[in-house]
Amino acid sequence: MNTKYSVLEKYFGYTSFLPHQEEIVDAVLSGRDVLAVMATGGGKSLCYQLPALVFGGLTVVVSPLIALMKDQVDSLRANGIPAATINSSLGYGEQKIVERVILEGRIRILYVSPERAVQPFFLSLIAKADVRLIAIDEAHCISMWGHNFRPEYRRLRMLKERFPAVPVIALTATAIPAVQNDIAVELALSNPVRFVGSFNRKNLTYRVVPKARYFPRLVAYLTEHPNDAGIIYCFSQKATEELAKKLQDKGFSALPYHAGLPDSVRAEHQEAFSRGDVAIICATVAFGMGIDKPDVRFVIHTDLPKDIESYYQETGRAGRDGEPGDCILFYSRGDYGTIRYIIEKECTDATQKDVAYRKVGMMLDYCETTGCRRKFLLAYFGESYPEERCGGCDRCETPVKVFDGTEAASLVITCVHETGEQFGASYIADVLTGSKSNRIRENGHDRIPAYGSGRGYTRDQWLLFIQEMVGKGFVTSTGGRYPVLVSNDRSRAVLAGEIAVPLAEPRPDGVVAARVENDYDEALFLRLRQLRKVVADLDRVPPFVVFHDRTLKEMATSYPGTGVALLGIYGVSEAKLKRYGRRFLDAIEKHCAEHGIGPEQRSG
Known part of the structure; x- marks a missing residue:
């Protein structure tokens, strides 16, 4: 069997690649520098994790946030892959242990922040290791034309200069051509192979709803989706706290998140959301790149985003597991005044101001378009959509008269x-x-x-x-x-x-439409999800590290009765079968006995 396919199945529980993944993996394995632009949920992480296992040695991954590194390391370890991180959350003794196992060659994938990656001590450390691959995640942060510019990313060219023979893969979910060029130049990539995947998130539905009296509509939507996790973005810190309190008063499980909260409280709230202890986070854009939770079912904006890139990336946090997700924007043109005030306050350069105004102007056009919203978004990123109607936005669900x-x-x-x-x-x-x-x-x-x-x-x-x-x-x-x-x-x-x-024709103020779910045994799915939460808490990891929702839904469709059948389920690796398989098979067996589901309906 081809090595990459055997690694894919053994460690990740997949039998096939997602679009562009295999081509990217092949380019990396051939030793080429790579620039990959793939929509959120497109499987960017596997594009360097799989080559890391084929290459052997050490793969260094530059990642912007501690929480993101932790989630990735937890997931890799659950799949039997030796991974670690060096960041400011480690104590002196813990860091020394990680440094030792790196030099002993016992770590395959190492996550590190951009600031630490260019420190002399760290560069000296990995120079003594067998570095085979360097991956730079959220690479758009290197470009001043991007929407999350971080100056420290500009120094990462040191990695290519220090290790010129080591292939570098730069990855991002959102990068217009100007940002792509900036990434290649600033990272000193050597004749990189570019892969720009589709920006079309087929599993997401886009809706723009009038903002006037939005709270009752929001409550109605949340009531219709009581078991779903979601993010609600607000413009100000005060608004996040007020909305979280109002939702709590209505009986919803919600917490606020913003940069003004103490670090310990922010970390606690993010951890509660990640582990499924709280369903809803009311957040400012400070709740951003560190979100690796795949089962977010909705992303709601109560205020106008400042540009299409930010909106696309924020909505992209819904449905990372490929399952349906709702993207709802409560819109009022009055929000433009707030953004205009911020532009005037924060942009001192005239060119920068003009760019900011053009970007927010495009955001207004998106909200007010009478055509397909998906087509509009894709056109912004330079991609055409061949169909007249996508069937996955409010404009296409109820055609304009x-x-x-x-x-x-x-x-x-x-x-x-x-x-x-x-x-x-x-x-x-x-x-x-x-x-x-x-x-x-x-x-x-x-x-x-x-x-x-x-x-x-x-x-x-x-x-x-x-x-x-x-x-x-x-x-x-x-x-x-x-x-x-x-x-x-x-x-x-x-x-x-x-x-x-x-x-x-002017539209009446409509209600937010409900999402249509896939066909599976919902009672079994909820039972398995409860079991997953118990198992995850025992292992002190987020539930999605155990199994994704898609994996549980496949179990609730085919009712696997053996380990071999369970191993055929999407996302069940050999390590996860060994670690979790018996408990999930027992839960499925018990459910089938209680509901009279016979062998003829089950796999295995």
């Missing part, structure tokens, strides 16, 4: 003209709806014919009309930091009655 919006479009164009073509969409919507703002009165625009002419629609509905008109070329937006609407040839043709303007 179109009406003759020529009259509404004429009101917009007239208002743009009467206000001197000097204002953006928000101001035009305010004039059309008859806002009594001081700015409108000071400009004298409460006395023009267009003022209040659009009271038949809400301000948000007018914003959607305007966004669609811009997208279809019926009016032009100048873009930049302060976009201004101006008329064009098509605008004049609309006013002259020469062309019609089809627009999407």
Whole structure:
């Protein structure tokens, strides 16, 4: 049997690779430097873990967060792979033990932070070891054009300079072409092979829901998914604590997480979420790259993200195990003002400001698009989606109805003209709806014919009309930091009655749709999940280190009755069969006896 396949089955419990994994593994095994961009859940870790086992010697993995390193090491050890980490959480004695076993050649995969990876002592240590591969995770952090720039990543080129003959694999889930180029240059990769996988997370469903009175809808959704784990992102530290308290008062298991909490409390809350002791984390973006929990079933944003990259990465924490996940964004254009305040406060460079405004502008377009949201996201990352409708977003689940919006479009164009073509969409919507703002009165625009002419629609509905008109070329937006609407040839043709303007009908405020689950024995799945929690607590590891939800669902579908049958289940390695198999087989046997499930329905 091919070595890579035997390693894949023996240590990871898989019989086949995910898309691009095998090509990446082959490139690494051939000694090439590799840059791999793969969506969250695409199996990036295996792309260096499997070669590490084939190569032998030591593989050094640079990872940004202690919690992420710990989860990875726990998972590797559960599969019988000798792994360790050197980080600030280790005591002096513990670190010395790790250093000794590294030099003895008894560690196959070593995780280390970017700061420690370039320290002279660490470089001297691994120079005495048999380093065969270097992996740099979350590589987008090296680029100032990325969304999580960390200056310390820029020093990691030292690794390639110190070990020029050792292949380096850089991995990330989100990198537009400019960021990919930055990664290759800054890490001094030698003619790297690039693999850019699809950004399409087929198992995720995207929905944007009006933010007004969002809490009852949130409660209704959580009530429909009582056994699911999820992350709710809020913009401010105060909002995370207030929301967690409100959810607790409603009987939900929820905790806050933000940078203002003491380190010990943050670690405690993250550990509780990771181990399944708490179902919901209400968090700021501080709850980020360290999340390796595969069974997150929903990611909800209560506020507008600042850019598509952040949104994509945060939503990508749902469904890492390949099972269905919901991505829900409660949207109000009013959140733009908060982001604008932060941009003005934090961005001192004019170019940086313009980039930030363009990015948030794209986020607004995503929320307000009348087309397929998946298609929009993929197009942003340079990938086309061949189908007209994806069936996995709110726009495709309930197709937009179109009406003759020529009259509404004429009101917009007239208002743009009467206000001197000097204002953006928000101001035009305010004039059309008859806002009594001081700015409108000071400009004298409460006395023009267009003022209040659009009271038949809400301000948000007018914003959607305007966004669609811009997208279809019926009016032009100048873009930049302060976009201004101006008329064009098509605008004049609309006013002259020469062309019609089809627009999407305004949508009523809808409820958040429920997710459709796969077909499996839910009672057995819940029983196995409870057993997994007990086993995980005894081993002091997160439940997903024992088995993923997908593994339990396959057990709850085929009812394996023997070790051989259990070994055929996705994610059951030889080490896990030996360690956990008997307890899970006994639980399945007991369930089958209680429910009259006979041998003809079972595998093995």
